[in-house]
Amino acid sequence: MTIAEYIASEAIESFKGGVVDSSTDTSHPLVVLNPKSFKMELQQGIKAQLVIACTSSVTASVEVSLAEGVVLDIVELYAADSIVKVTVHQAESSALSTFSALLSSSHVSYTHALEGRGATNRFNALFVATGAEHQTIELNTRHLVPDCSSNSLIKGIAAGRATGEFRGLVYVAPDAQRTDAQQQNRNIQLDNAQIVALPQLEIYADDVRCSHGSTVGYEDAEVLYYMRQRGIDAATARRLQVEGFVQEVVMRCNMEPLCGIVREAVSDKMSQI
Amino acid sequence: MANGQQLKMLSVKNLHASVGDKQILKGINLEVKAGEVHAIMGPNGSGKSTLASVLAGSEKFTVTAGEVTYMGEDLLQLSIEERARKGLFLGFQYPVEIPGVTMANFMKIAVNEKRKAQGLEPLTAAEFLRMMREKSAIVELDSKLTARAVNEGFSGGEKKKNEIFQMAMLEPKLAILDETDSGLDIDALRIVATGVTRLKTPENATVVITHYQRLLDYIVPDYVHVLYKGRIIYSGDKSLALKLEKEGYDWLINDYRE
Numbered sequence: 001m002t003i004a005e006y007i008a009s010e011a012i013e014s015f016k017g018g019v020v021d022s023s024t025d026t027s028h029p030l031v032v033l034n035p036k037s038f039k040m041e042l043q044q045g046i047k048a049q050l051v052i053a054c055t056s057s058v059t060a061s062v063e064v065s066l067a068e069g070v071v072l073d074i075v076e077l078y079a080a081d082s083i084v085k086v087t088v089h090q091a092e093s094s095a096l097s098t099f100s101a102l103l104s105s106s107h108v109s110y111t112h113a114l115e116g117r118g119a120t121n122r123f124n125a126l127f128v129a130t131g132a133e134h135q136t137i138e139l140n141t142r143h144l145v146p147d148c149s150s151n152s153l154i155k156g157i158a159a160g161r162a163t164g165e166f167r168g169l170v171y172v173a174p175d176a177q178r179t180d181a182q183q184q185n186r187n188i189q190l191d192n193a194q195i196v197a198l199p200q201l202e203i204y205a206d207d208v209r210c211s212h213g214s215t216v217g218y219e220d221a222e223v224l225y226y227m228r229q230r231g232i233d234a235a236t237a238r239r240l241q242v243e244g245f246v247q248e249v250v251m252r253c254n255m256e257p258l259c260g261i262v263r264e265a266v267s268d269k270m271s272q273i
Numbered sequence: 274m275a276n277g278q279q280l281k282m283l284s285v286k287n288l289h290a291s292v293g294d295k296q297i298l299k300g301i302n303l304e305v306k307a308g309e310v311h312a313i314m315g316p317n318g319s320g321k322s323t324l325a326s327v328l329a330g331s332e333k334f335t336v337t338a339g340e341v342t343y344m345g346e347d348l349l350q351l352s353i354e355e356r357a358r359k360g361l362f363l364g365f366q367y368p369v370e371i372p373g374v375t376m377a378n379f380m381k382i383a384v385n386e387k388r389k390a391q392g393l394e395p396l397t398a399a400e401f402l403r404m405m406r407e408k409s410a411i412v413e414l415d416s417k418l419t420a421r422a423v424n425e426g427f428s429g430g431e432k433k434k435n436e437i438f439q440m441a442m443l444e445p446k447l448a449i450l451d452e453t454d455s456g457l458d459i460d461a462l463r464i465v466a467t468g469v470t471r472l473k474t475p476e477n478a479t480v481v482i483t484h485y486q487r488l489l490d491y492i493v494p495d496y497v498h499v500l501y502k503g504r505i506i507y508s509g510d511k512s513l514a515l516k517l518e519k520e521g522y523d524w525l526i527n528d529y530r531e
Binding site: 223 | 329330331332352353354356357358362363365368369371372373374378379382383386387390422439443
């Protein structure tokens with residue numbers, strides 16, 4: 001099932017943005033299919049789930065504000081070429097968890113501003129670029145006040161003649177003491193593809209725990225040999241290896257049944273490698 | 274066996290192989306018949322692991338001369354996976370980790386690839402699970418490990434048990450075990466060796482590459498070969514292993530020193 005079929009079969013009404021408060025039905029995910037620009041304000045203490053899915057090309061700007069204590073899970077799927085800018089403002093003790101999968105020539109840039117103490121931000125994303133696609137994830141995690149934490153894992157695969165790009169910035173403002181910011185980026189480059197990885201840290205506070213890392217690797221010849229020695233042909237061995245590589249991040253999507261659909265879409269995309 | 278003849282399984286003649294400019298195998302001759310256990314011993318760097326890798330089809334090495342016949346076919350013409358599907362199994366000295374690929378998924382694909390090559394239907398999920406349970410018991414492999422990624426976070430002993438578990442799953446005709454005993458404590462060694470012995474049938478054969486005689490207390494070889502500087506310089510029965518353990522290799526290799 002594709003995500004569009006799922007939305008149709010469940011007769012889910014597209015979310016138009018605006019204020020989300022205790023009168024909003026948040027027992028199901030709020031779904032935005034092929035967004036134009038929209039704004040969303042989550043009022044104090046709200047727990048909600050948001051789905052953004054692009055199944056046809058869009059250019060959009062998404063702005064989300066989390067008031068104090070809001071807990072928001074976002075799942076994003078880019079299955080058609082799109083340019084999307086996502087800006088999130090997080091107030092005190094709010095918790096944002098993002099899972100994003102790019103499976104087409106899209107450019108998605110995130111600005112996550114941690115503006116209230118004790119805000120937490122988890123970000124898990126992957127891109128799978130094949131053919132002649134160019135996919136870009138930009139992530140700007142901004143620690144503006146003390147005592148916030150962020151944890152990001154971005155995995156990318158580029159195959160064929162594709163380009164996969166990750167531009168990451170962790171910014172820690174001068175008085176954002178006791179910031180805990182972790183950002184990891186792992187990529188695999190196959191065939192004649194290209195990976196561009198630009199991880200950056202800008203730290204102006206002195207009492208912080210920050211780490212970041214970025215790697216670009218290739219197929220592991222030893223792993224392929226091992227699998228082939230067990231009777232698995234070279235093409236399947238390669239696919240298993242790259243699927244295994246993204247598994248860590250794919251497993252972090254935890255909004256069922258949507259994540260099942262996302263996993264299926266990722267797996268379909270992988271078969272093009 | 275038909276006509277009282279043992280089936281000739283592997284025949285290696287004058288095998289030469291190199292890595293880059295370095296000649297490692299310099300004329301190996303070896304015959305293995307069904308039902309036999311061969312041990313290959315020898316000092317470090319003599320070419321034991323290279324022989325195993327060349328037979329498995331590793332692309333790191335180039336065969337420069339000689340021939341290898343396996344089950345009546347020219348082994349060197351077959352791809353790595355074709356060799357495997359025809360029943361050649363290599364127990365790795367250093368089993369690799371495959372992040373994100375579970376043991377169960379890995380084995381399911383491998384077993385079904387082999388069945389496909391034999392013209393058999395894939396196993397049903399229930400049949401496969403039953404097989405996993407039975408075979409993991411042979412090497413006392415914790416059944417939880419089969420839900421984990423291949424070899425990821427496995428201890429040294431678990432990795433080696435896992436090699437024998439995979440051997441049990443794939444039921445090879447010819448198993449080549451490359452220093453399966455290295456790095457094992459005495460309990461793990463007993464479990465691994467007992468597993469290998471239980472998998473022995475009159476139709477299959479095992480080549481055990483080892484440094485130490487102790488493995489051969491459990492896996493009793495029919496023949497022991499000493500590999501030195503890329504050649505088998507001496508072959509004998511199981512008593513040779515004991516003599517090597519006591520006296521070392523010096524009495525054998527002095528004539529071959531440069």
